[in-house]
Amino acid sequence: MSENESIAAEQPTRASRGTAVPRTLLLALSAASLWGSSRMTWVHLTSSDGKTLERTTDLDGSTWAAAMTPLALALLAAIAASFAVRGWALRVVGLLVALVAVAVAVPAVQLLVSGASADRAVELAELSGHPEDLSTTVSVLPALLALLGAVAALGAAVLLMRKPPVRGGLSSKYDNPAARREAAAKLGQGDTPASDEPVTQRMLWDALDAGEDPTVADGDDGAGGGNGAKPGSSH
Incomplete structure (x- = not known):
């Protein structure tokens, strides 16, 4: 391979390395956000059967959105995969990261927009008996943290799927x-x-x-004083 071809082949690799740091940071931020959100309480369920004192049950992210922790681990795996593959395989990794971002954002947005369903909360809390009075309280911070992780994952997906720029030419x-x-x-x-x-x-x-005299302009026959003579030629 010539020097020209070798340098041209290295250009996409250098461009890919240029995005390695930001996409890795975004994936790490997303994974940390998802993991932290999964450990926080998303929904507070208060129930009473009319005979005993009210009972409060806290449902964390790993319970309310069970896929949160596995998705955080998937993003960590994507960091390793982004350094192990190239070309179209890297874009496939980016597509999978984008799907993870969507999967994270959906339950968080639903919780913030529609609130928590009391029936679903009772099912997840596995309450015994038939409570007569039920109420749910949504924690906004964990859902927002999950959305932050989804946005960071989406940004990393864009960097993973972006084709490295090819320079127009070499010097x-x-x-x-x-x-x-x-x-x-x-x-x-x-x-x-x-x-x-x-x-x-x-x-x-x-x-x-190449046998050409660059000091002689077009139409100059070189007869005017010998300024256009090549080095080493005799007059």
Whole structure:
């Protein structure tokens, strides 16, 4: 592989490395948010059967949204996978992370918008008997923390699925010898370089090696004082 091809092949890898740190931080933040939310109380259930004192049952995130802890572990696994795979496989990991974000956001949004169902709370609390008086209280902070984790996971998914940018071209210093000779021949004929790069000393010597004199402009026959003569030629 030529030097030009080797550098071109390394460009997507460098671009991918540039997003490795932010996506890893986002995945770690998301996993930590989900784990913390799963340990916090989402719903307080107060029940009474009319004979005994009221009973309060706390339902944490791992109970109200049972998938919260497994999803946090899945995000940790995604961190390792993001360093182990490349190309289309990395985009598949990003798609899975996006699905995790959706799965986290749905129960949190439902709880914040619709509140907690008393029937579902009784079922999850596994209360015995038939309570006559039921009331539920929603904790907002754990649901918001879960939403934060979902947003962070979605941001990481975008970085994972984004195609590394490909630069339009390489500098002439990376061109192979044949390309340099062709550019030097055009320079010797009075043409300007195709790129916006300034004419360098190397380009002038390449023109001389190609048998062209870059110091002679178009229409100049070189007879006016010998300024256009090549080094080492006799008058």
